[in-house]
Amino acid sequence: MTTNDELRGRFEAAFMRNYGVPPVAIARGEGCSVWDVDGRRYLDLIGGIAVTSLGHSHPALVEAVSRQVATLAHTSNLYLHEPEVLLAEKLLALLGEPARVFLSNSGTEANEAAVKIAIKYGKTHGRGYMVATENGFHGRTLGALSLTGKPAIRDQFGPFPLDVRFVPYGDADALKSAVTEDCAAVFLEPTQGEAGVIPPPDGYFRTAREICSSAGALLVADEIQSAIGRTGHWFAHQAEGVVPDVLTLAKGLGGGMPIGACIGFGEAGEVFAKGDHGSTFGGNPVSCAAALAVLDTIERDGLLGNVVTVGALLSEGIAAVRHPLLKGVRGRGLWLAAVLTAPKSAQVQAVAQEAGFLVNALQPDAVRLAPPLVITESDVQTFLDALPGILEAADV
The missing domain is CATH 3.40.640.10 (Type I PLP-dependent aspartate aminotransferase-like (Major domain))
Structure with a gap:
């Protein structure tokens, strides 16, 4: 049993059932990456549901919170x-x-x-x-x-x-x-x-x-x-x-x-x-x-511009993928949904996780992407390169 499995079991025993049991136990984060309790790294493309604007452990946020809580x-x-x-x-x-x-x-x-x-x-x-x-x-x-x-x-x-x-x-x-x-x-x-x-x-x-x-x-x-x-x-x-x-x-x-x-x-x-x-x-x-x-x-840091530039790369990159499971993409900036032709978002989320990407099965036919605003073109390209294989593995 992995540490992730062990912690998920303890979660299931202790908490009310309104969340089910989340699939990953996250231990730490840095930038747009997080690591689970077994040390596996993921590119975080959901950002705590559009929350972690600056990514994880951003120095400005760490400094501001640390200074204020000590004051x-x-x-x-x-x-x-x-x-x-x-x-x-x-x-x-x-x-x-x-x-x-x-x-x-x-x-x-x-x-x-x-x-x-x-x-x-x-x-x-x-x-x-x-x-x-x-x-x-x-x-x-x-x-x-x-x-x-x-x-x-x-x-x-x-x-x-x-x-x-x-x-x-x-x-x-x-x-x-x-x-x-x-x-x-x-x-x-x-x-x-x-x-x-x-x-x-x-x-x-x-x-x-x-x-x-x-x-x-x-x-x-x-x-x-x-x-x-x-x-x-x-x-x-x-x-x-x-x-x-x-x-x-x-x-x-x-x-x-x-x-x-x-x-x-x-x-x-x-x-x-x-x-x-x-x-x-x-x-x-x-x-x-x-x-x-x-x-x-x-x-x-001019992050509004980054949202426009990198968001366009992500949106256009998804739209350019040709696969029977992918219908298209919708949304604005770094708030997008990859729209599917079949109700297989849960499978896409699971396969993406195995491939090292955290996405959100928002609706049966829609996968939400809301990464930190600091995400780079390189990060996005890594996901786009993996996306056809993720769709292929999920479309079974």
Whole structure:
């Protein structure tokens, strides 16, 4: 029995069954590589689900976290500290719009804050329901799950506390019909992540902005996966030339440390009064220091450009592969899905792992790639060279 097998057995005995048993026990990481407990190296092409923006053990992140934890690790929300102020100011500067920030521990919590903003806004303006999209994903807590249009993970936990109307993603006419003057908010991902990295038709997000503005509903942009450079822009909505009323962030913001943010623009930023919301650990000094290091490093090292260049190489390289199992590729920047002609993503993930590459079987016919933003052309080419053989071995 390998050390990996032994640790997986202990995991299975100790933990609830909601994750199953993950296939690999990772011991350490450096750059875009990780090593399992048996010393085997893998190229990490999933990045902790679009989280490890700077890769593993990046010196800037290590230094920032080490310095901060040795100085001040926690204050609660009873007191303020400079790293949280610096982070909020940095986010607002990158957005370039007047807004207010709430810091949380995760994406689900950021969306919970957005839900409460929408509820209070709705009560103030006499609006009762919200709109979200079929197959959209906004989290697993009950408020966020109310907005998540995936029956397989949602139905067994109903009824839900929110009145939510679901529309097909990318269908502007259906969205317009659903958003009336009784609608409090529309929750949208600029690209659907967990559904399979599915971009909408061109102009869809701009049209959604117009629909919400016309009806007086809030537009909530869920950028938990798509922000912090993942698509080649600081925030995916910036590529569309629109400003949402509420923006939610997490994942790549902390580079591996747990942090999320809910940002309200204009009236949405003024909805919360003292005592309306809070978090004991939200805005933790160590996580804020990590987020500042991530943002500063992306800016200093020109990683948005790297995302565009290397993302194009990866996307075009996948598209150029000719194999019966591969239908094509979709997504933006370093947030892609290799789309299959058959429901064999689990087999592709397993074979890729054996070949030394970590990818994610996101949907039965879609394999997600969300590597660190620091990934190189050489790393990508190594994967592209191996991809035909991976597909061949998986197509049995």
